[in-house]
Amino acid sequence: MKITLKVWRQKNINTAGKLVEYQLDNVSEDMSFLEMFDVLNDSLTRKGEEPVAFDHDCREGICGTCSMYINGRPHGPQTGATTCQLHMRSFNDGDTIVVEPWRARSFPVIKDLMVDRLAFDRIIQSGGYVSVNTGSARDANEILIPRTIADEAMDAAACIGCGACVAACKNASAMLFVAAKVSQLAILPQGQAEHKERAERMVAQMDAEGFGACSFTGACSVECPKSISLDHIARLNREYLGAKLTSDNING
Amino acid sequence: MAWVTQTLSSSLGRKVIMSLTGLFLCSFLIIHMAGNLQLFKGDGGRAFNEYTYFMTHNPLIMTISYVLYTSILVHALMAFILTRHNQASRPIKYAYSKPEANSAWASRNMGILGTVLLLFIIIHMRTFWYEMHFGSVPMAEYDGKEYKDLYAVVQVAFGELWYVILYVICMVAIGYHLWHGFQSGFQTLGLRHKKYTPIIEFLGKYFFAIIIPAAFAAMPIYVYLQVHHII
Amino acid sequence: MKLESKIPEGPLAEKWARHKFALKLVNPANKRKYEIIVVGTGLAGASAAASLAELGYNVKAFCYQDSPRRAHSIAAQGGINAAKNYQNDGDSVFRLFYDTIKGGDYRAREGNVHRLAEVSVNIIDQCVAQGVPFAREYGGLLANRSFGGSQVSRTFYARGQTGQQLLLGAYSALSRQVANGKVKLFTRTEMLDLVVEGGKARGIVTRNLITGKIESHSAHAVLLCTGGYGNVFYLSTNAMGCNVTAAWRAHKKGAVFGNPCFTQIHPTCIPVSGHYQSKLTLMSESLRNDGRVWVPKTKEDAEKIRKGQMSPNDLSEDKRDYFLERRYPSFGNLVPRDVASRNAKNMCDEGRGVAKTGLAVYLDFADAIKRDGQKTIEAKYGNLFEMYEKITGENPYEVPMMIYPAVHYTMGGLWVDYNLMTTIPGLYALGEANFSDHGANRLGASALMQGLADGYFVIPYTIGDYLATIGPGDKIPVDSPAFKETEQKIQEQIKKLMSIKGQRPVDDLHKELGHIMWEYCGMSRTAEGLKIAKEKIQALRKEFWTNAKVLGDADEMNQALEQASRVADFIELGELMVDDALNRNESCGGHFREEYQTPDGEALRDDANYAYAAAWEYQGEGNPELLNKEALIFENVKLTQRSYK
């Protein structure tokens, strides 16, 4: 396959970037999208040009490191999959593929296709946990959790923190990511003790990070590699409203 | 009271205001439409004018109408604030984006649709509400009682082809706005359930986004055709 | 060097309890006077950092990824073992201990393994309390599945994402401590050296991967939780960034390295499709419960399939060789990982492999689909089949799946004593980074258990003993000469890497190393081959330092530079692995020396001469490493020959 790539190149956060065109003549359709980038980087290096920086690690769709906005969609044309799970057989000989970094105020570009997603970590730090110290847990089977509940919690917990939801959303909203965590812990009995503060604090942090609001376009869920459902956003809204109306916290 | 201001200025709080005001406007639409259906009565406007009289003199309705005006203003203001905020969340746009692959057009253009609606509401209120309250409206008399003949105003307005077209376009806009907006309003309030959401979606799409706007759009068309003796 | 394993006295089942009592404690008010560095935020690192911070210590946590949640533990699929005996099927702490020792082919310490089995039960409690959504039965109780190498159902799982869920649990505990101000996080920060002064670990030198800045961090103790080194083979199921740098540099500072040649090859991975291949994807072992493994009986048929002239479905039953069922009638397709892997390799060596490359065997579900119906198979393996189709573009319901073994796990690692301390006082190694509990072969679902055991339930006890001994004052500032010298050395090394300015991209050199390791130090090894490997690695090392090409600048994000520094260490480690494999004149677990096999081709241990952990001591640039032996003493299990016939 012959492929024309238009790749966003940007030296660092303080330098302006631009799309640069590259030709690849020997692309196999069995290659993964990232392997195609490896081949590009190999040829760039041999030519003495700096390789393209991009985030990746597990290359099997679970670590959430890979990003890339491919031909107008996060993680490319395939749904339910990350960029590292995308294969070149999803494209045709002669295609032009535009590759850009995630774009959001809260995800500044570090270099080329690499962005900083620390905002997500800070949101989790603001409340995405159950406060239980090591050693103080009681027997795992002491609290019964019906299978349907466990399954629903697992659906939410499957989020890999990739940020595609933010990248896809016209508002760069992080609602799906935040909802997935709030919802997981709101469903499980273990999360009950702190469920009010959790929703309040995580939403406050989400806003402080500068993500947009939710317009419920549903783009996040369509592009989410783990197909996290919009139901969780509704639950977050419910949790948040409920918490605001009933929590003891009168200071905001 | 810090929690109140804090809540209402959070992204979710603002959305809740959008949703509550939006859904309130939706409920108003039903009443407004029901009343305006009097236009089709073919009684020379009597039912319509009596209805108008009732609406402008009943104290309860009058109170609600102020809530309505406020709702429109608040809804529009929040829409403006949120849209600005949302745009600022992505200062550098994508060079190439394909949003149609993952979301419906209406859902992505609520701001534009809303702006059309706001302009419409202004024009609409200038034509009817302003005339009714401050303009010189001819009088009509039914059973010895004087009524402002708003029906006449309607006939003048809807006799203009451009006005009818504008009206129809705006009804299409409201259709799109509610195609997404009605169900979105419930989502914002966290009201989502396997059993009821399909009903809400059905109502939103078929009743609020199609039937209501279609009924509203039929009025100017009907009046136009009547005034010009086409029917 | 004298290796002191510090295994406590007393009966096996009481060792840990007695030891916990004997360990010195740090008084609660004093804990905040101590600083601890935790390198790595996988299961081992995140659990350790969170637990230590909860106790009151000040922790600094480091990882090279952009977030702690992305450590490679996230990729574990199958599950985690624990001796809960919820299924009432005869499990017990002793049975888990016994299975693990036996599965490891009797090359692990009894004391450590028993402790692991003991704390396994607490791990599940802890994780459930954190909100880990383990699979449940309809009644609400926890579900279990069985896993290779044991006859009881003791594996807890969260769909096919157990590692992810456990890591997110540990990550949430860590995040809570970050919010509490007890943990300081350093992401996109790579440890490049350990600082040792006065015979103790004093801190680390790191590179900020975004700015390229070299920085020093000082502490009372350093924990390396940096994972395994499977990527020495280039292709493995590990994440692209997994590396040995932290452990290796600590090794060069005096920490001895245990059993480097013990690597685990997993039989069911998706085969290599071309030279551009960057990693291999694991397919859960559970597939072997229903799939039948085969290759064509004749080379000619295999050749036709490879060339695409024939489809496997066209080959009649009598022309297929179900080699595992043929050779191991009683275990059939369910033989342990190492046996299954080796047999697949043999078939391909005979020229009967399939796929374009000839490096694959079939895993056929046709019979299972006929027997149970496609629906049942879909319910059991649907997501795996989907994943397979995503990668290969073939539908495994119609065409038999193709699999091939791949490097998966490294049992070797930094040598540690019972307290998880390396031979450098104050330096600890946890998780896959240490050599401890799995001997020569790890059982499925035991690595997650070990990582969390180390972090949640062992280190919080054992570290206090050291800290109480040295006292809070025993720490040196980052501007002291020991730190400055190390920083300078690292600067020089980076400068050196940047100034080679050769012709070959580092990735290409790494691939070559991988080929050498896989060919000679992979699934089966010979003395002759290992000697060739050693020469080739030495040549490659020269080639690396004269012909590597690293572009860009050192003071900014530079992935090629990161890789270069990791590959340089892999090359050195590769040589040590070869030495270790050459030294071990026996076959055991994942280490198969062709010279040492039973008449029917099984691994032949030599307990008289090799029942020891090999602990290699660095002797300076260019000198051969010194072998220390820690004799393994078995008082509670009888050493037997494994047989799966």
Ligand SMILES: Cc1cc2nc3c(=O)[nH]c(=O)nc-3n(C[C@H](O)[C@H](O)[C@H](O)COP(=O)(O)OP(=O)(O)OC[C@H]3O[C@@H](n4cnc5c(N)ncnc54)[C@H](O)[C@@H]3O)c2cc1C
């Ligand atoms: C595909 C796959 C499936 C598996 N499935 C199972 C399973 O089902 N059950 C099971 O029990 N085990 C399984 N394993 C094994 C298990 O996942 C690992 O052994 C275990 O998770 C290792 O955890 P860890 O904490 O030791 O290391 P890791 O999770 O690898 O973490 C290493 C950490 O160290 C950091 N690091 C490394 N080097 C540096 C450096 N120089 N500077 C700074 N930071 C550094 C990294 O950033 C990372 O945070 C599987 C392994 C793989 C590859």
Ligand code: HEM
């Ligand atoms: C004054 C002019 C109007 C403007 C500017 C406007 C604007 C908007 C915008 C921008 C949104 C989307 C908010 C978001 O997605 O974040 C919205 C939502 C909505 N609008 Fe309007 N609108 C207007 C009038 C109306 C009218 C007349 C109605 C009803 C009759 C209405 C009903 C709704 C509803 C129900 C929502 C959904 C709220 C939610 O998603 O929570 N709007 N409006």
Ligand code: SF4
């Ligand atoms: S919700 Fe989906 S898209 Fe968003 S971060 Fe999680 S996995 Fe990625």
Ligand code: FES
């Ligand atoms: S690299 Fe891990 S999800 Fe893509």
